[in-house]
Amino acid sequence: MGVVSTSHVLLGLLATGTMHGYDLKRAYDERLPQARPLAFGQVYATLNRLLRDGLVVPAGHERLAGPDRTAYALTDEGRAALDQWLGTVEPPMPHVNSALLAKVVVALLDADADRARTYLVAQRRAHTDRLRELTALKTAPEATVDDVVAADYAIAHLDADLRWLRTTLERVADWHREVHS
Amino acid sequence: MGVVSTSHVLLGLLATGTMHGYDLKRAYDERLPQARPLAFGQVYATLNRLLRDGLVVPAGHERLAGPDRTAYALTDEGRAALDQWLGTVEPPMPHVNSALLAKVVVALLDADADRARTYLVAQRRAHTDRLRELTALKTAPEATVDDVVAADYAIAHLDADLRWLRTTLERVADWHREVHS
DNA sequence: CGCCCACTATTCACTCAGCGAATAGCATCC
DNA sequence: GGATGCTATTCGCTGAGTGAATAGTGGGCG
Numbered sequence: 214m215g216v217v218s219t220s221h222v223l224l225g226l227l228a229t230g231t232m233h234g235y236d237l238k239r240a241y242d243e244r245l246p247q248a249r250p251l252a253f254g255q256v257y258a259t260l261n262r263l264l265r266d267g268l269v270v271p272a273g274h275e276r277l278a279g280p281d282r283t284a285y286a287l288t289d290e291g292r293a294a295l296d297q298w299l300g301t302v303e304p305p306m307p308h309v310n311s312a313l314l315a316k317v318v319v320a321l322l323d324a325d326a327d328r329a330r331t332y333l334v335a336q337r338r339a340h341t342d343r344l345r346e347l348t349a350l351k352t353a354p355e356a357t358v359d360d361v362v363a364a365d366y367a368i369a370h371l372d373a374d375l376r377w378l379r380t381t382l383e384r385v386a387d388w389h390r391e392v393h394s
Numbered sequence: 395m396g397v398v399s400t401s402h403v404l405l406g407l408l409a410t411g412t413m414h415g416y417d418l419k420r421a422y423d424e425r426l427p428q429a430r431p432l433a434f435g436q437v438y439a440t441l442n443r444l445l446r447d448g449l450v451v452p453a454g455h456e457r458l459a460g461p462d463r464t465a466y467a468l469t470d471e472g473r474a475a476l477d478q479w480l481g482t483v484e485p486p487m488p489h490v491n492s493a494l495l496a497k498v499v500v501a502l503l504d505a506d507a508d509r510a511r512t513y514l515v516a517q518r519r520a521h522t523d524r525l526r527e528l529t530a531l532k533t534a535p536e537a538t539v540d541d542v543v544a545a546d547y548a549i550a551h552l553d554a555d556l557r558w559l560r561t562t563l564e565r566v567a568d569w570h571r572e573v574h575s
Numbered sequence: 576c577g578c579c580c581a582c583t584a585t586t587c588a589c590t591c592a593g594c595g596a597a598t599a600g601c602a603t604c605c
Numbered sequence: 606g607g608a609t610g611c612t613a614t615t616c617g618c619t620g621a622g623t624g625a626a627t628a629g630t631g632g633g634c635g
Binding site for chain 2: 216217218221222225226228229244245247248249250295298299300302303304305306308309310311312313314315316317318319320322323324328332335336338339340342343344347357358359361362363365366367369370371372373374376377380381384387388391392
Binding site for chain 2: 612613614615616
């Protein structure tokens with residue numbers, strides 16, 4: 214599944230009004246609090262790429278109670294790129310990019326089936342623990358819809374992992390036999 | 395959830411015997427056929443980092459029916475790093491890194507609820523289509539256990555996406571109201 | 576007043592990751 | 606003998622990501 218495209222998200226945030234880098238970072242943290250943390254440095258790097266590609270333009274260079282700051286605004290091209298992104302479905306699972314799967318494959322390859330089994334059991338434990346955390350976070354009284362939707366996403370996928378862990382545990386012996394043949 | 399660590403997978407493949415870059419790439423394709431495609435260039439880049447860090451050493455430099463080739467072998471340090479990796483559980487969903495979620499958030503932010511709804515419906519369609527492909531692939535007579543396990547992983551997560559898409563569709567109106575307040 | 580701290584805003588230097596093209600030897604086949 | 610294809614590696618470039626550095630301003634505090 215596609216990894217989240219930082220540049221498109223920044224375009225989307227800029228579409229709500231001109232902003233400078235620092236504000237963008239804060240808007241990102243506010244709107245996508247559960248997402249991968251975004252460093253300031255990366256915001257400016259991405260902005261520069263968007264500028265280079267003509268998707269944003271500088272819109273004011275003021276100094277106001279602090280250091281210089283440059284605000285950026287979407288161009289028509291930027292608006293078009295954003296609409297294009299929003300109107301396109303993400304390719305669903307074009308390849309299986311899972312650390313879990315990779316680790317089990319490697320464990321089966323150069324250790325024995327027990328090694329893989331031990332790992333799977335430990336991972337299952339970590340998953341159930343995290344699942345508890347997330348359901349608590351979701352049902353907390355101060356949870357916003359943002360929080361609930363993000364938590365639901367994580368919960369659904371942890372659940373998917375758990376189901377996969379269970380059936381894979383049952384298959385470890387067969388699988389090990391096949392790998393070493 | 396952790397993205398698959400190329401260097402550890404290569405260490406794992408090397409643990410089954412000394413290999414040179416080209417063989418490593420083939421072993422990767424054979425053992426992880428459903429994983430993200432790995433370019434030759436990246437194999438050598440990663441090998442050089444492993445060499446620099448003392449996790450592998452050159453083990454033979456032969457020319458045999460073709461260009462020069464350098465085989466690499468695991469060092470004790472490399473073996474230790476591999477064991478360390480295999481023995482560690484992956485942090486389950488430390489952050490929600492989903493293109494789906496990001497796109498819906500952006501759609502709600504600078505378009506209306508219908509825009510988000512249209513996207514969700516289109517995405518659901520793409521998911522169910524892919525789901526059909528994968529079940530076909532899994533039940534095909536020539537499917538190996540590798541194929542089945544990988545397909546199960548993908549299926550479980552597509553299913554998780556679908557459940558999330560359904561409940562999110564129901565919540566779009568509420569969510570849109572909260573975002574614009 | 577003078578000083579330190581915290582906040583705003585951006586830049587810099589560096590490494591990893593990923594991709595496509597380039598290079599180069601050998602095989603083989605028509 | 607020229608074209609094609611396989612083995613094996615290198616190169617150049619862009620993007621992604623991190624942590625530290627820089628610099629100005631305002632507020633609190635003794």
